[in-house]
Amino acid sequence: MLAPDFTLQTLNGEKITLSDFRDKPVMLTFWRIDCPSCETQIPFLQGFYGTWSKAPLKMLTINAGDKAAAVSDFAARKNITFPILLDPDKKTAQAYGIPGVPVTFFIDTKGTVQAYKLGAFQSQQELEVGLDSLYPSLIGTPSTEKEE
Numbered sequence: 001m002l003a004p005d006f007t008l009q010t011l012n013g014e015k016i017t018l019s020d021f022r023d024k025p026v027m028l029t030f031w032r033i034d035c036p037s038c039e040t041q042i043p044f045l046q047g048f049y050g051t052w053s054k055a056p057l058k059m060l061t062i063n064a065g066d067k068a069a070a071v072s073d074f075a076a077r078k079n080i081t082f083p084i085l086l087d088p089d090k091k092t093a094q095a096y097g098i099p100g101v102p103v104t105f106f107i108d109t110k111g112t113v114q115a116y117k118l119g120a121f122q123s124q125q126e127l128e129v130g131l132d133s134l135y136p137s138l139i140g141t142p143s144t145e146k147e148e
Contacts, residue, residue, distance in 0.1 A: 002112055002113075003026075003096075003105065004096060006092045006095065008086060008092060009085065010083060011071060011075065011084050011086065022110065023109055024057065025057050025058070025106070025107065025134075027057060028105045028107060029045065030062050030104075031062070031101050033066045033074045035101050037119060037120040039078075040120050044124040044127055045121075045127070046078075046079070048124050050081070051124075060085060061082060061083060061085065062087050064092070065088065065089075103116060103118050103119075104116060104117045117130065
């Protein structure tokens with residue numbers, strides 16, 4: 001399935017359009033503030049973003065339904081630095097047909113959804129293993145050097 005295109009604003013007002021990333025794989029996670037499973041996986045998403053932000057993968061998250069001020073306060077309390085897009089009317093979430101949050105879509109360089117995961121990742125390693133199975137050449141070298 002071709003990933004539904006969208007243009008949404010970030011917390012700082014920047015407009016992001018999914019199709020602008022057609023040359024990169026995208027990991028797209030939908031979440032909400034009042035979702036305990038979403039809150040559980042935020043440190044794993046943040047850890048992944050901190051380690052892999054220079055990889056060719058584009059990581060985007062979409063808050064589905066919360067007010068911008070509440071999302072901004074939540075992001076500050078949780079020290080979130082990964083990109084958060086706002087979907088206040090949940091139209092983008094509806095376009096993806098998500099049954100609830102969290103849900104993560106893995107989109108290839110042609111804009112096709114290759115896989116999705118319902119529910120929270122239980123660790124950063126689980127997230128990385130999932131990505132590695134879809135894009136083996138992508139996860140090979142993180143932005144920080146790691147010794148084996």
